[in-house]
Amino acid sequence: MSRDVKPPPTPPLLVVENLAVTFGQGASAVQAVRGISFTLERGESLALVGESGSGKSATALSILQLLPYPKAHHPKGRIRFKGHDLLGANEKTLRSVRGGRIGMVFQEPMSSLNPLHAIERQIGEALTAHGAQGNAGIKPRVIELLRKVGFPDAEQRLGALPHELSGGQRQRVMLAMALANTPDLLIADEPTTALDVTIQAQILALLRELRAQMGLSLLFITHDLAIARAIADRVCVMKDGQIIEQGSVAEVLSNPKHDYTRQLVQAQPKPQARSAAVSDTPVMIAENLKCWFPIRRGIIRRTVGHIKAVDGVSLSLKPGRTLGVVGESGSGKSALALALLRLAESEGAITFEGQRIDGLKPAAMRPLRRQIQIVFQDPFGSLSPRLSIREIVGEGLSVHDKLSDVERDARVAEALTDVGLDSAIMDRYPHEFSGGQRQRIAIARALVLRPKVLVLDEPTSALDVSVQAQLIDLLRALQTKYGMAYLFISHDLRVIRAMADDVMVMKDGTVQESGPAATVLNAPTQAYTQALMAAAFELKAV
Amino acid sequence: MAEGATNHWLSPLNRRRWANFKANRRGYVSAWLLVVLFVLTLFAEFLANDKPIIVVFRGEVFAPVVKDYPETAFGGAFDTAADYRDKYVRELIEANGWMLWPPVRFSFDTVNFDLPVPAPAPPSAVNWLGTDDQGRDVMARLIYGLRLSLLFGLILAAVSSVVGIAAGAVQGYFGGWVDLLFQRAIEIWSGMPQLFILIIVSAVIAPGFWTLLGVLLLFSWTALVAVVRAEFLRARNFDYVRAARALGVPDVTIMTRHVLPNAMVAALTYLPFVVSGAIAALTSLDFLGLGLPPGSASLGELLRQGKENLQAPWLAFTGFTAIAVLLTLLVFVGEAVRDAFDARKATQP
Numbered sequence: 024m025s026r027d028v029k030p031p032p033t034p035p036l037l038v039v040e041n042l043a044v045t046f047g048q049g050a051s052a053v054q055a056v057r058g059i060s061f062t063l064e065r066g067e068s069l070a071l072v073g074e075s076g077s078g079k080s081a082t083a084l085s086i087l088q089l090l091p092y093p094k095a096h097h098p099k100g101r102i103r104f105k106g107h108d109l110l111g112a113n114e115k116t117l118r119s120v121r122g123g124r125i126g127m128v129f130q131e132p133m134s135s136l137n138p139l140h141a142i143e144r145q146i147g148e149a150l151t152a153h154g155a156q157g158n159a160g161i162k163p164r165v166i167e168l169l170r171k172v173g174f175p176d177a178e179q180r181l182g183a184l185p186h187e188l189s190g191g192q193r194q195r196v197m198l199a200m201a202l203a204n205t206p207d208l209l210i211a212d213e214p215t216t217a218l219d220v221t222i223q224a225q226i227l228a229l230l231r232e233l234r235a236q237m238g239l240s241l242l243f244i245t246h247d248l249a250i251a252r253a254i255a256d257r258v259c260v261m262k263d264g265q266i267i268e269q270g271s272v273a274e275v276l277s278n279p280k281h282d283y284t285r286q287l288v289q290a291q292p293k294p295q296a297r298s299a300a301v302s303d304t305p306v307m308i309a310e311n312l313k314c315w316f317p318i319r320r321g322i323i324r325r326t327v328g329h330i331k332a333v334d335g336v337s338l339s340l341k342p343g344r345t346l347g348v349v350g351e352s353g354s355g356k357s358a359l360a361l362a363l364l365r366l367a368e369s370e371g372a373i374t375f376e377g378q379r380i381d382g383l384k385p386a387a388m389r390p391l392r393r394q395i396q397i398v399f400q401d402p403f404g405s406l407s408p409r410l411s412i413r414e415i416v417g418e419g420l421s422v423h424d425k426l427s428d429v430e431r432d433a434r435v436a437e438a439l440t441d442v443g444l445d446s447a448i449m450d451r452y453p454h455e456f457s458g459g460q461r462q463r464i465a466i467a468r469a470l471v472l473r474p475k476v477l478v479l480d481e482p483t484s485a486l487d488v489s490v491q492a493q494l495i496d497l498l499r500a501l502q503t504k505y506g507m508a509y510l511f512i513s514h515d516l517r518v519i520r521a522m523a524d525d526v527m528v529m530k531d532g533t534v535q536e537s538g539p540a541a542t543v544l545n546a547p548t549q550a551y552t553q554a555l556m557a558a559a560f561e562l563k564a565v
Numbered sequence: 566m567a568e569g570a571t572n573h574w575l576s577p578l579n580r581r582r583w584a585n586f587k588a589n590r591r592g593y594v595s596a597w598l599l600v601v602l603f604v605l606t607l608f609a610e611f612l613a614n615d616k617p618i619i620v621v622f623r624g625e626v627f628a629p630v631v632k633d634y635p636e637t638a639f640g641g642a643f644d645t646a647a648d649y650r651d652k653y654v655r656e657l658i659e660a661n662g663w664m665l666w667p668p669v670r671f672s673f674d675t676v677n678f679d680l681p682v683p684a685p686a687p688p689s690a691v692n693w694l695g696t697d698d699q700g701r702d703v704m705a706r707l708i709y710g711l712r713l714s715l716l717f718g719l720i721l722a723a724v725s726s727v728v729g730i731a732a733g734a735v736q737g738y739f740g741g742w743v744d745l746l747f748q749r750a751i752e753i754w755s756g757m758p759q760l761f762i763l764i765i766v767s768a769v770i771a772p773g774f775w776t777l778l779g780v781l782l783l784f785s786w787t788a789l790v791a792v793v794r795a796e797f798l799r800a801r802n803f804d805y806v807r808a809a810r811a812l813g814v815p816d817v818t819i820m821t822r823h824v825l826p827n828a829m830v831a832a833l834t835y836l837p838f839v840v841s842g843a844i845a846a847l848t849s850l851d852f853l854g855l856g857l858p859p860g861s862a863s864l865g866e867l868l869r870q871g872k873e874n875l876q877a878p879w880l881a882f883t884g885f886t887a888i889a890v891l892l893t894l895l896v897f898v899g900e901a902v903r904d905a906f907d908a909r910k911a912t913q914p
Contacts, residue, residue, distance in 0.1 A: 361807075364811050366807060366810055366811060388813075389813040389815075390813070392811060392812060392813030393812070393813060395811070396811060396812070397807070397808065397811045399804040399807070399808065400804075401804055404803055404804040404805065405804035405805050405807075405808055406805055407805040407809075407822075407823050408578075409578070409826045410822075410823075418809065418812060418814060419812040419813070419814075422812060422813050422814050422815070422818075423813065465808070468808065468812070472812070
């Protein structure tokens with residue numbers, strides 16, 4: 024996929040020299056970017072890749088001088104765009120550059136659009152802000168732009184409000200606004216991170232197409248090496264505010280020179296040979312599980328319909344094996360998890376070790392709870408901020424086992440060691456730990472009860488890739504050690520491929536396809552699954 | 566509060582809150598003033614009384630403040646409780662010993678019969694803030710009245726927060742029908758005309774400290790329900806609450822251990838204002854004559870005396886100043902508490 028970079032006939036479009044960004048003053052100052060340099064040629068696509076906190080967004084925002092000045096400042100450096108200095112340029116120059124010569128798209132399209140204005144007005148505003156006049160000229164231009172970003176029915180969509188559009192469509196509108204004045208450079212700050220994989224593939228395809236069509240230069244910021252590979256000619260890898268490696272995509276990704284880059288490339292979760300199941304008798308079975316939420320209308324709250332979050336899903340979990348549940352947002356994955364744990368109302372038989380648990384009263388359910396545990400996605404929300412690690416991990420024990428303080432502490436220490444943490448941290452509080460460590464604590468909280476079933480609801484989604492890979496290794500090791508059955512929920516098919524023995528693909532509350540991981544992931548039979556796999560693994564829109 | 570300064574047992578979060586509280590100098594000073602005022606008035610009997618604190622008579626020690634002694638104990642004629650303000654008794658004791666008087670030699674109900682002018686008498690060396698229209702010392706009545714108001718306010722705030730927090734917690738945590746019915750009931754309840762009900766109640770039963778507390782509690786407990794309910798509604802969907810439910814932790818434990826600490830922030834922020842509201846309510850009832858029984862010392866009663874005796878401005882002035890200072894101090898403390906729990910101020914050291 025490598026594209027050769029020809030020697031430039033004209034000076035580069037964008038030159039960043041020794042740029043530094045510092046937030047705050049004095050002792051509490053944070054150096055977000057510490058002297059980075061790169062150039063971007065006309066028509067070239069450059070990806071800035073790095074984990075959270077690496078300074079990639081601060082770099083992008085400083086090009087348009089959009090940082091919160093004067094709290095943020097540049098101790099040194101220079102940004103030259105088409106030979107003009109942007110750093111310290113006056114407001115007038117900057118206004119003509121912002122949205123004029125340089126367009127920008129952000130991660131979250133919902134908060135970037137004004138919820139009260141129709142999209143015609145918002146795109147039109149981008150045009151009038153840069154000199155376009157008269158309604159007559161603007162409307163056809165807006166329609167043309169909407170067509171270009173993939174609204175075939177552009178005329179009908181002019182009056183649409185942001186909430187009437189899907190996430191992907193909103194990002195398309197953002198693109199139309201950014202491209203309204205045919206900029207030379209488009210800065211895209213994680214434009215697909217908030218989107219589902221199939222939509223992500225469509226947006227990436229659109230960006231590639233627009234680049235070819237308009238001769239656009241692209242500065243693409245992402246945390247995902249696979250996306251960088253799909254969209255960029257060259258890549259700069261950032262860590263702690265510095266560029267530690269740059270070069271052509273093929274070169275950097277296939278032959279990384281710096282240790283960190285190598286670590287990032289290897290951190291992409293890889294599938295591993297699975298051990299055989301401990302036993303073939305399922306520990307937990309759900310049949311035709313339904314989780315419907317009534318839609319009520321009117322004064323007497325008559326039920327007029329149902330939102331079918333989970334609609335007739337059957338599954339079985341076997342000891343020592345992992346069932347991966349895949350689906351895009353809104354497909355009912357999390358509702359399924361809550362229903363299995365009997366934390367949400369559901370219909371349909373749930374059997375745990377031969378015992379029907381779907382009709383059990385809360386009190387009868389309580390002793391079984393220790394067998395079925397859950398780990399949530401958000402490591403910051405899932406630990407009570409006011410309790411110490413000892414109290415958090417030990418809570419389940421105090422409910423289910425009558426243990427002395429010493430015995431309980433011993434069990435807590437053992438669980439913490441199991442998840443790779445020092446047992447000396449018991450008296451500390453959650454805010455003192457990083458996202459990855461918190462997720463380990465959450466796993467320890469579940470593990471200390473020695474559950475037979477562990478539900479993992481997107482446990483790696485909020486983490487950086489390198490941390491993700493460590494956590495997956497840990498989960499695999501724990502499964503081998505304790506023979507737990509995992510229900511692993513994720514939207515990230517690469518993680519699923521690394522973890523799951525069996526895969527179930529969900530869409531709109533129903534199962535689209537299920538079976539052994541190798542079959543479903545490599546040779547899907549359903550059209551939806553095929554599209555999903557192509558989008559996830561090859562970033563290809565079908 | 567004083568232990569907080571040592572900081573060793575406080576969690577980092579609470580240490581930061583304590584620092585934020587102290588950073589608001591006005592509120593911090595107000596809090597100390599209130600504490601000093603409260604502790605002083607708690608010992609009102611030793612500050613203003615018509616009995617000496619200690620009497621040493623013929624080598625024997627008496628404590629008239631805590632115990633009644635008959636006049637005969639000091640060689641008097643009557644077998645009734647000694648009146649230490651009586652010149653005869655005083656001379657009897659001083660002939661064979663000495664006595665230590667409180668700074669103010671009047672209790673709240675002591676009538677000064679030696680007034681040089683008809684009551685109400687203006688401030689003098691004997692009656693520092695003058696007397697009211699029944700010849701009772703205003704300073705003594707003020708000290709006892711402040712104690713009564715502060716105690717009433719604190720007890721009412723404490724009891725109504727316990728009731729209010731419990732009600733809000735149950736509504737917010739369980740939601741659904743429980744919440745719906747409770748909320749409607751509270752709306753109807755708070756629509757009742759409070760003052761009329763108090764008038765009716767005080768017409769039926771003779772109001773005392775505890776009956777007034779009970780009647781005011783009927784209405785004041787709803788103040789905290791809304792904030793606590795909102796916090797519980799928010800927190801019951803937090804992942805760590807879900808995780809606790811998945812662990813099989815009983816509902817009551819989840820509510821007290823995981824959710825209540827969140828709600829306490831909102832409740833604590835409200836508390837100083839609940840106290841000042843309770844004090845104002847008691848004062849206004851006393852002012853209208855619907856409050857405590859006649860003769861008891863209270864700030865509202867003092868204000869009414871001021872209204873009825875405009876020719877004696879020291880009455881109204883004392884009452885107004887006392888109420889204004891007390892409520893202002895409470896509001897300042899409330900502001901400092903709000904600052905302390907304000908997450909946006911979290912960055913301050």
